[in-house]
Amino acid sequence: MPAMSESKRAAAREIADKHLRSGNPLDWFEELYAKAAGDYAIIPWADLKPNPSLVEWLNQPGSCPSGRAIIVGSGLGDDAEELARCGLKTTAFDISETAIAWSRRRFPESSVSYVVADLFSIPAEWRARFDLVLESYTLQVLPPYLRQKAVEHIASLLSADGILLVIARAKNPDEAGGTMAWPLSREDTLLFETKGLENISFEEFMDREDPPVRRFRAVYRRRR
Numbered sequence: 391m392p393a394m395s396e397s398k399r400a401a402a403r404e405i406a407d408k409h410l411r412s413g414n415p416l417d418w419f420e421e422l423y424a425k426a427a428g429d430y431a432i433i434p435w436a437d438l439k440p441n442p443s444l445v446e447w448l449n450q451p452g453s454c455p456s457g458r459a460i461i462v463g464s465g466l467g468d469d470a471e472e473l474a475r476c477g478l479k480t481t482a483f484d485i486s487e488t489a490i491a492w493s494r495r496r497f498p499e500s501s502v503s504y505v506v507a508d509l510f511s512i513p514a515e516w517r518a519r520f521d522l523v524l525e526s527y528t529l530q531v532l533p534p535y536l537r538q539k540a541v542e543h544i545a546s547l548l549s550a551d552g553i554l555l556v557i558a559r560a561k562n563p564d565e566a567g568g569t570m571a572w573p574l575s576r577e578d579t580l581l582f583e584t585k586g587l588e589n590i591s592f593e594e595f596m597d598r599e600d601p602p603v604r605r606f607r608a609v610y611r612r613r614r
Contacts (some may be wrong), residue, residue, distance in 0.1 A: 402434045406531075415533050416485055416508065419463075423488035430466060440472035441526055442598065443557045443607055448476055457521030460547055462509060463528035467493030470502045478522060483507040509543050510536075516547055523547045526557040530572050538581055545585040545610075554587065554610040559603060560594055579608055588613045 402422055409418040426432040448454050454476045461470050464482035466489060473480045483505040484490050493504045507513065509528070525544050529537055548554055561573040576592070583589060587610040596602040 401432070410533060415536060416510075419484070420486040420488060423486045423492065426488075428492070433466070435527060436466050438466065438468060440468045441557060443605060444469055444472060444524070444526060444555075447555065447557075447607060448472065454478070455521045455553060457552075458519060458549075459522040459524065460516065460520045461524045461526070462544055462547075463526075464493065464504070465489055467497055467500075467502065467504065469524060469526060470504070471497055471500060473522070473524065474500065474502050481505060481516075481520075483509075483512075485509070509540055512543055512547070518546065518549055520547050521549055521552040523552065523554045524557075525554065527559070529556075529578075530558050530574050534572065537578070541581040542585050545582060545587055548587070548610075548612060550612060552611065553590075554582070556582070556606075556608045556610070558606055560606045561604070573604075574606075576606070579606075582608075582610050586613050587611065 402418075405422050405425070406415075406418040409415060409421070422433065430436040430438055456477065457479065459473045459478035459480045461473065461480070461482045464470050464484045467482060470480050470482035470493070480502045482493065482502050484493075485506070485508050487506050490504045490506045493502075494500075523544060529540055532540055544554065556579065558579075559573040561575050576594075579589070579592075589608060589610055591609045592606065593608070594604070594606045597605050
């Protein structure tokens with residue numbers, strides 16, 4: 391995800407806050423994509439290229455598994471296409487119908503299966519099916535009270551021998567939560583370990599944005 395400009399953040403935050411106040415914390419994604427009306431510059435996290443942190447990870451020797459992959463909150467599809475180029479049979483889902491339609495238009499010849507789906511009511515046939523699950527910045531744009539349930543559903547997608555890759559903006563545990571998009575602390579990721587997963591790597595780093603942004607990249611598997 392590229393850096394959000396403050397104007398983009400403010401516009402997205404206003405839409406999100408409206409839906410949070412109305413008790414519909416997931417509806418703001420569709421409104422944001424629909425209001426963009428095909429202009430990706432309005433989407434704070436869209437840059438029409440794969441997440442650099444994902445690309446770096448895929449380029450590490452032995453990182454990219456074979457088999458099936460799924461992306462949680464796939465946005466405009468760039469990360470999904472990167473996984474497909476890596477040779478993975480990739481499913482990409484987003485709660486926004488507009489985002490999925492947009493992805494299909496951008497990549498009409500793609501091998502990726504783009505699907506409209508809600509993380510909180512994922513299809514039963516997806517459970518324990520995927521060799522790689524990518525969670526990149528979805529948790530941090532959900533209000534904190536939804537994260538435990540979100541983590542449970544994300545973990546459920548993982549096959550017995552699969553791996554989960556989590557990429558997020560980072561903060562210290564004693565830092566204030568801030569505003570959307572809320573960064574995560576190392577302690578926040580411990581939620582995955584309460585859902586039957588174990589952490590096998592955790593990298594914290596400053597990205598190459600200007601100014602640099604602190605992020606982390608963590609890998610999990612089912613507890614042996």
